[in-house]
Amino acid sequence: MHSLFTIIVVVQVLSALAIIGLVLLQHGKGADMGAAFGSGASGSLFGATGSSNFLSKSTGLAAAIFFSATLALAYLGNKGAIATGGVMENLPVTSAPAPAAAGAATSNPAAAAVAPAPAAGNAAQIPK
Template sequence: MELIKTLIWVVNLLSAVTIIVLVLMQHGKGADMGAAFGSGASGSLFGASGSANFLSRTTAIAAVVFFSTSLTLVYLSGGGKTDLGVMGGKVEQVAPQIPVGATTGKASGTTSKIPE
């Protein structure tokens, strides 16, 4: 079981790094405007507009792999527990206990005078 978890961790980390690299390789929406005015930003490895489809689809596939491996790791690490933590347990209401000799908040016989 630990071997499967390790393999899923490796795939998860590789897909995370792939997403980071692919997002950094993509150009923003403002880059097309600069290319229209001749700044030369459109010359890329995939051509003027060919990179958008390839990079966006590859990013989407890597994102699906990342989320599916993350959910699989959560499921496998649960160990079949159905405990919901603090919210899952029963709450018992207990009456507050007052220690012996504690005052009830009422003033007792003597008052202190403030010197003038």
């Protein structure tokens, strides 16, 4: 099981590198305009128009291999982990203390020693 996972990861990485290389080898749509004015694109490795079909089909094949490997990794990664509910249902239950009521007296001496906020009429005491 572990070796199958490793083989699929290697196939996925190699297909990703192949996609990167094939996309970088292809020329953009604007390159045809330069070839029409004698730019020298006809002296390329695949000829004037031979690279577009070969490279685009090779890129499509590498992309199909990449997506197939990704789906296989997703299947193998989730095998045996059939979810019966949401992700929050598997959390451990902890008991938190209930919050104190707003007007009730508190048993915490540090909270009782807090001074009240100044009233709105004391705005003249704020330094400017």
